[in-house]
Amino acid sequence: MTYLEESQAAGREIFPDLARAWALFGIALVNVGVLSWPMMSSYHAAGATVSSIDEAAWFGVNALFLMKSYSLFSFMFGVGFAYQMQSAERRGVGFAGRYWRRIVGLLAFGALNIACFFIGDILVIYAVLGSILFLFRNASQKTLIVWGCIIYAIQILLVSAIALMMYLGVTFAPEEMVAVTEEFAVADAKALEIFGSAGFAETAAYRVSEYLSGFPFMIMFQGFGAFAFFLFGLAAVRSGIIARASAPIWKPARRFALPVGLLLSSGGGWLLVDSHGMTDPRMLLGLVLVTIGSPFSTFGYLGVIAKWAEGTPGPVTVFFARGGTSSLTAYLMQGLIFSLLFTAYGFGYFASLTAAQTIGVAFLTALFSVAFVSLWRVKFQRGPMEAILRNWTYLGAR
Numbered sequence: 001m002t003y004l005e006e007s008q009a010a011g012r013e014i015f016p017d018l019a020r021a022w023a024l025f026g027i028a029l030v031n032v033g034v035l036s037w038p039m040m041s042s043y044h045a046a047g048a049t050v051s052s053i054d055e056a057a058w059f060g061v062n063a064l065f066l067m068k069s070y071s072l073f074s075f076m077f078g079v080g081f082a083y084q085m086q087s088a089e090r091r092g093v094g095f096a097g098r099y100w101r102r103i104v105g106l107l108a109f110g111a112l113n114i115a116c117f118f119i120g121d122i123l124v125i126y127a128v129l130g131s132i133l134f135l136f137r138n139a140s141q142k143t144l145i146v147w148g149c150i151i152y153a154i155q156i157l158l159v160s161a162i163a164l165m166m167y168l169g170v171t172f173a174p175e176e177m178v179a180v181t182e183e184f185a186v187a188d189a190k191a192l193e194i195f196g197s198a199g200f201a202e203t204a205a206y207r208v209s210e211y212l213s214g215f216p217f218m219i220m221f222q223g224f225g226a227f228a229f230f231l232f233g234l235a236a237v238r239s240g241i242i243a244r245a246s247a248p249i250w251k252p253a254r255r256f257a258l259p260v261g262l263l264l265s266s267g268g269g270w271l272l273v274d275s276h277g278m279t280d281p282r283m284l285l286g287l288v289l290v291t292i293g294s295p296f297s298t299f300g301y302l303g304v305i306a307k308w309a310e311g312t313p314g315p316v317t318v319f320f321a322r323g324g325t326s327s328l329t330a331y332l333m334q335g336l337i338f339s340l341l342f343t344a345y346g347f348g349y350f351a352s353l354t355a356a357q358t359i360g361v362a363f364l365t366a367l368f369s370v371a372f373v374s375l376w377r378v379k380f381q382r383g384p385m386e387a388i389l390r391n392w393t394y395l396g397a398r
Helices: 003-010 015-035 052-064 069-091 096-116 123-136 141-172 174-197 200-239 250-274 281-309 315-341 355-379 384-393
Strands: none
Touching: 003 315, 015 052, 015 069, 015 281, 015 315, 015 355, 052 250, 052 355, 069 096, 069 123, 069 200, 069 281, 096 123, 096 200, 096 315, 096 384, 123 141, 123 200, 141 174, 141 200, 141 281, 174 200, 200 281, 250 281, 281 315, 315 355, 315 384
């Protein structure tokens, strides 16, 4: 059975699969900045941005993908949550047990990803937030949207408060901010040492330690926004718009929401490039603008993807949609490739490539991961990681 036949038999549109494939590209382009250079400085580090091409590439990622691909991926998590509930209802089986096993499985994959591949893993956060999402399983569409807006507003307020505190610190307590800058420099030096010369075991221990210490900040900068988009995704399924690429809502999304989002993100993206690092208030102001613009851009991208999904899908559309069906495999594969490229026990390119070169590598990595999954799915019903997660999810439940 082909991908299209399988989708038609299940009554599933290709729209969600295309959205996942789109998100996978953006996630790779954003993540590589903290996989190839020290996390605290990223492309602000000496040697990362050496030409206008580097600045343009970095600006493009900030304007087009930063906090948008993550939001889109989170939106699709909410969609997947709704699909799982619908599947359990159609089969007349319990949902809770399967879902909690799935959450435990995501937590396990996330822990492995942190230790082996990527210090900025999202799977653990998704497992934690997914536990809270369970409480909203019976919420109405209106309730989901209202709570999603409230929670995203909290995300904006948190980022704005941090930006304000940074501004006040630079203005009224410059000595303390110098000390903070020095702490960040020490952290960067440690990252250069680990990823530049350490073996696998030491690198894995470092990743785990850094992740645990940075987890509260990841929740503050990303957690509330991600959970809001969980709720928006669940609401989209409840309303039926995710199953209809021709739904009227998608036209204003791409015509009006997308330009607003990209305008805000472009302003924020330029401030991120033009600033001097984490303690520069302009960088935090840039993050505020990107955070405000993210819902508009994400909504607009969904409108563009909906237009792409309309009509009879051609071979290119099918290829990418099929690649979006196994996003867990593709996401982990990206981490594997990046870890091999940017560690001492791999090819040793950490802090060696410029921003433009790194972003180019990330694009090729994303293309390879989606293509691999798409070709795999020609022969197999599920991606390899999805098969493992499904077997665990349905353990003893068949």
